[in-house]
Amino acid sequence: MTFPVLSxxxxxxxxxxxxxxxxxxxxxxxxxxxxxxxxxxxxxxxLWVYFNYDxxxxxxxxxxxxxxxxxxxxxxxxxxxxxGAPLVLLTGVVMFTGVLISWGDDxxxxxxxxxxxxxxxxxxxxILAWGVLGVFVSLDLFMLIFFYEIAVFPMYLLIVIWGWSxxxxxxAMKLTLYLLIGSVVSLVGALAMYFAQYQNTGVLTxxxxxxxxxxxxxxxxxxxxxxxxxxxxxxxGIWPLHNWSPDGHVAAPTAVSMFHAGxxxxxxxxxxxxxxxxxxxxxxxxxxxxxxAFAAIAVxxxxxxxxxQKDFKxxxxxxSVSHMGLVMLGFSTLxxxxxxxxxxxxxxxxxxxxxxxxxxxxIYDRAHTRQIPELGGMSKAMPFATVGFxxxxxxxMGMPLFSGFIAEFPIFMGVWQVHWFVAVxxxxxxxxxxxxxxxxxxxxxxxxxxxxxxxxxxxxxxLDKVAITTLCIFxxxxxxxxxxxxxxxxxxxxxxxxLLGGS
Amino acid sequence: xxxxxxxxxxxxxxxxxxxxxxxxxxxxxxKEEKRRNVGWLTAGGLFAAMLISFLAGQPGAPTSALGGMxxxxxxxxxxxxxxxxxxxxTALLMMDHEQLGKRGEAYLLLLASLIGMNLxxxxxxxxxxxxxxxxxxxxxxxxxxxMLGDDKSTEAGFKYLLFGILTTTIMLYGFSLVFGFxxxxxxxxxxxxxxxxxxxxxxxxxILALILVGIGFKVAFxxxxxxxxxxxxxxxxxxxxxxxxxxxxxGYAVLLRLFFIAFPEPSLSxxxxxxxxxxxxxxxxxxxxxxxxQTNIKRLLAYSSIAHTGYTLIGVVALTQLGAxxxxxxxxxxxxxxxxxxxxxxxxxxxxxLENIQDYAGMSRRSPWLGLMMLTAFLSLTGMPPFxxxxxxxxxxxxxxxxxxxxxxxxxxxTSVIGAYYYLNALKFVYLYxxxxxxxxxxPIPLSRPYAIALVALTLGVILIGTIFAPxxxxxxxxxxxxx
Numbered sequence: 001m002t003f004p005v006l007s008x009x010x011x012x013x014x015x016x017x018x019x020x021x022x023x024x025x026x027x028x029x030x031x032x033x034x035x036x037x038x039x040x041x042x043x044x045x046x047l048w049v050y051f052n053y054d055x056x057x058x059x060x061x062x063x064x065x066x067x068x069x070x071x072x073x074x075x076x077x078x079x080x081x082x083x084g085a086p087l088v089l090l091t092g093v094v095m096f097t098g099v100l101i102s103w104g105d106d107x108x109x110x111x112x113x114x115x116x117x118x119x120x121x122x123x124x125x126x127i128l129a130w131g132v133l134g135v136f137v138s139l140d141l142f143m144l145i146f147f148y149e150i151a152v153f154p155m156y157l158l159i160v161i162w163g164w165s166x167x168x169x170x171x172a173m174k175l176t177l178y179l180l181i182g183s184v185v186s187l188v189g190a191l192a193m194y195f196a197q198y199q200n201t202g203v204l205t206x207x208x209x210x211x212x213x214x215x216x217x218x219x220x221x222x223x224x225x226x227x228x229x230x231x232x233x234x235x236x237g238i239w240p241l242h243n244w245s246p247d248g249h250v251a252a253p254t255a256v257s258m259f260h261a262g263x264x265x266x267x268x269x270x271x272x273x274x275x276x277x278x279x280x281x282x283x284x285x286x287x288x289x290x291x292x293a294f295a296a297i298a299v300x301x302x303x304x305x306x307x308x309q310k311d312f313k314x315x316x317x318x319x320s321v322s323h324m325g326l327v328m329l330g331f332s333t334l335x336x337x338x339x340x341x342x343x344x345x346x347x348x349x350x351x352x353x354x355x356x357x358x359x360x361x362x363i364y365d366r367a368h369t370r371q372i373p374e375l376g377g378m379s380k381a382m383p384f385a386t387v388g389f390x391x392x393x394x395x396x397m398g399m400p401l402f403s404g405f406i407a408e409f410p411i412f413m414g415v416w417q418v419h420w421f422v423a424v425x426x427x428x429x430x431x432x433x434x435x436x437x438x439x440x441x442x443x444x445x446x447x448x449x450x451x452x453x454x455x456x457x458x459x460x461x462x463l464d465k466v467a468i469t470t471l472c473i474f475x476x477x478x479x480x481x482x483x484x485x486x487x488x489x490x491x492x493x494x495x496x497x498x499l500l501g502g503s
Numbered sequence: 504x505x506x507x508x509x510x511x512x513x514x515x516x517x518x519x520x521x522x523x524x525x526x527x528x529x530x531x532x533x534k535e536e537k538r539r540n541v542g543w544l545t546a547g548g549l550f551a552a553m554l555i556s557f558l559a560g561q562p563g564a565p566t567s568a569l570g571g572m573x574x575x576x577x578x579x580x581x582x583x584x585x586x587x588x589x590x591x592x593t594a595l596l597m598m599d600h601e602q603l604g605k606r607g608e609a610y611l612l613l614l615a616s617l618i619g620m621n622l623x624x625x626x627x628x629x630x631x632x633x634x635x636x637x638x639x640x641x642x643x644x645x646x647x648x649x650m651l652g653d654d655k656s657t658e659a660g661f662k663y664l665l666f667g668i669l670t671t672t673i674m675l676y677g678f679s680l681v682f683g684f685x686x687x688x689x690x691x692x693x694x695x696x697x698x699x700x701x702x703x704x705x706x707x708x709x710i711l712a713l714i715l716v717g718i719g720f721k722v723a724f725x726x727x728x729x730x731x732x733x734x735x736x737x738x739x740x741x742x743x744x745x746x747x748x749x750x751x752x753x754g755y756a757v758l759l760r761l762f763f764i765a766f767p768e769p770s771l772s773x774x775x776x777x778x779x780x781x782x783x784x785x786x787x788x789x790x791x792x793x794x795x796x797q798t799n800i801k802r803l804l805a806y807s808s809i810a811h812t813g814y815t816l817i818g819v820v821a822l823t824q825l826g827a828x829x830x831x832x833x834x835x836x837x838x839x840x841x842x843x844x845x846x847x848x849x850x851x852x853x854x855x856x857l858e859n860i861q862d863y864a865g866m867s868r869r870s871p872w873l874g875l876m877m878l879t880a881f882l883s884l885t886g887m888p889p890f891x892x893x894x895x896x897x898x899x900x901x902x903x904x905x906x907x908x909x910x911x912x913x914x915x916x917x918t919s920v921i922g923a924y925y926y927l928n929a930l931k932f933v934y935l936y937x938x939x940x941x942x943x944x945x946x947p948i949p950l951s952r953p954y955a956i957a958l959v960a961l962t963l964g965v966i967l968i969g970t971i972f973a974p975x976x977x978x979x980x981x982x983x984x985x986x987x
């Protein structure tokens with residue numbers, strides 16, 4: 001029996017949440033310490049998994065299996081492939097930085113972070129993280145959906161309790177209902193696959209490794225691919241079902257936005273890939289054009305809407321739609337280049353957007369406005385955050401030497417092989433992205449600071465700086481030294497290509 | 504004739520009867536202020552009865568007992584355990600109710616009703632079944648109208664009585680037609696009668712319709728649901744909780760045994776499964792849509808329980824072993840969850856006298872633990888993991904899909920999203936809104952010991968059934984096996 005590292009990672013947040021809930025209500029700092037300690041523990045373990053992953057073998061590693069309900073073929077079955085391992089690491093990173101950002105600053109001028117009921121906040125955040133990690137490591141379809149839904153409901157509470165008071169009730173309900181519809185539609189599809197699999201193989205099991213070789217009939221795959229893929233892709237922010245996402249990002253408190261855009265949207269993309277494309281490859285081939293069209297629209301449309309936003313956080317929210325569109329675009333190529341790019345883009349975008357939301361949150365906490373035209377000159381007060389945002393911006397624009405380039409380039413290569421004109425159309429988004437990122441850097445961070453902010457804007461705390469540094473390190477390392485991540489994702493892609501018939 | 508099997512088959516009922524007698528004998532000797540201890544006696548007695556039955560009265564292979572009146576099998580046994588657990592929890596919740604708590608007869612009525620329900624789950628003869636249903640119902644009529652000075656309670660009791668008598672009479676008419684056509688009242692012999700065509704299909708369909716009226720009243724599916732919101736709102740809250748859980752589950756126990764055993768003939772089942780599928784669809788739609796505008800928590804739970812009846816029916820409609828198992832599992836999860844929800848409503852109205860959802864504002868700040876329990880109950884009702892409601896919903900939907908009712912399952916998932924809206928809306932009051940007077944948030948809602956015990960046990964149960972679901976499902980499955 002090997003060291004059950006994946007189940008320890010997965011259940012660390014749950015244990016932390018339970019400990020937090022058992023703590024006395026008024027011990028705010030103790031709650032924060034517990035949260036940080038468990039987040040650090042999860043980060044270390046996820047790094048351990050990342051560095052011990054054997055990049056020479058395709059397939060699932062660190063596999064653990066415990067029978068849970070043999071009568072229906074449900075088991076706790078964990079394992080990561082080359083796509084899942086970076087996402088586990090991403091979750092560890094975002095958990096760690098999210099806790100740092102939420103630590104807060106009870107200076108009455110600033111009131112950053114979570115001051116109201118931090119104990120509950122961290123508990124719900126960790127339940128969310130529990131669900132997220134569970135999805136990334138589950139090899140059992142039932143448990144995957146189980147964890148997937150666990151990741152949905154804490155979002156409602158996190159947004160509605162600690163969110164931006166203007167839109168939180170509307171946004172939280174909209175987000176939850178969108179995600180619930182998506183997940184239950186996928187659930188119906190998953191159950192249909194379960195019984196179809198039973199007919200084909202005679203084994204009643206939710207084991208996805210068995211389902212991969214279940215040989216569903218092409219007509220079955222064509223019928224069920226769309227509900228399954230789109231149901232999960234709702235959480236991936238696919239156009240035209242993306243509407244919940246910018247509203248949700250804006251209403252959520254900073255750490256939740258980071259988690260939401262950084263990790264949760266990957267959850268949707270990951271599950272759509274894992275269940276939709278990998279288990280129903282024929283369906284994926286049949287509907288390839290539709291997914292590609294949706295993704296292409298998301299890429300360009302998201303970038304354009306981000307360009308016209310006046311609200312800083314909405315801008316970042318729509319840029320997420322655009323960048324997640326690139327992930328979906330990579331999926332829709334169904335070739336090795338596109339999938340490699342998507343795998344990298346999921347990590348790159350997760351770190352980048354978490355950084356964006358962190359910086360936006362820091363600015364809002366101090367300036368109490370997010371209207372871009374009203375802001376200015378932040379680089380004087382918050383030089384460190386400015387550097388962080390610029391690095392994030394370079395990633396977002398896809399500059400060489402940063403992770404965005406390494407991720408987006410293969411996606412476009414993959415798309416070119418399928419439909420070259422889609423690649424041409426989507427490349428417009430890179431120009432638009434560069435335009436709005438540069439414009440915002442100039443307006444918000446440089447230029448003159450409006451008089452009303454003079455003297456009110458304080459620099460960010462040391463914990464914020466640690467968080468920004470952590471995120472930046474990953475983006476630069478991947479960009480400057482692609483071998484850090486690309487070969488690992490490559491192993492995952494090889495496995496998927498085998499399921500797709502080596503095309 | 505009276506063998507050890509016969510004894511074991513009604514052991515739980517005998518034990519409940521003993522508890523009831525103890526209540527009757529001891530209660531007059533206790534002084535007024537100590538009378539609420541009858542609740543401890545009832546709950547403890549029921550718990551002991553469960554334990555003894557579990558250790559000494561487990562069924563082996565299904566057998567017929569007491570002259571063919573009773574079927575001694577796992578299905579009935581699991582239902583009995585559920586009812587007794589619900590009864591014990593209800594007894595605890597009754598203890599601090601102003602009008603119920605110190606009245607020994609309230610507990611006695613509860614116990615009498617429990618005996619009826621237990622027998623409903625095991626009756627294998629129509630006459631026995633009818634007696635069991637009446638034994639279960641009549642004490643509940645009295646309990647629903649127990650608060651004499653309260654107009655709403657009186658109305659609830661009266662409404663429940665009239666509805667109950669009318670529908671049960673119609674069902675009895677159906678039973679009498681069965682006897683008239685076939686010459687037998689034994690459920691297990693009826694299947695054979697239908698198989699050889701002793702009863703004309705048209706007559707059989709009429710009989711089924713008449714019987715469904717009575718069961719429809721018990722489980723409160725549309726169009727026999729009208730009593731539920733008024734009765735739940737008016738009757739004492741613990742009684743409403745009992746009505747919406749154990750009483751409903753007892754209706755399902757009858758539905759499962761009667762329809763799976765006596766009417767599974769394809770020529771017959773095609774008609775009643777279609778009927779029930781349509782009823783299930785309408786119940787899910789009507790229950791969820793009418794729950795949306797509710798402001799009173801008990802009315803909200805009443806409409807939501809109508810919707811849950813619809814989900815449970817999917818498993819019945821499937822007419823497979825997985826279907827029956829999913830119904831039993833769903834009911835187990837639902838009983839725990841809904842009792843928890845009603846228990847919280849009871850504890851809250853006991854402390855504040857308020858029953859509207861908006862009065863729950865600030866509850867999580869006043870009592871974080873009570874807030875978490877409410878979160879557990881409502882998320883479980885929504886069908887969210889890691890709570891019982893999620894697994895229950897998945898198995899019911901799985902049964903539906905296996906039997907080819909994809910349209911019904913799709914309707915189920917869509918209406919469950921509608922359900923999420925009002926459950927989450929209620930949680931918004933608990934977690935987001937502040938009390939009008941924020942100083943009051945420093946006063947936690949007082950929870951007396953019986954409430955604390957009942958609520959914590961129910962919360963743990965809801966979580967347990969949603970995480971370690973294997974034993975529960977295996978028990979449900981073992982029960983379902985008895986139907987085939």
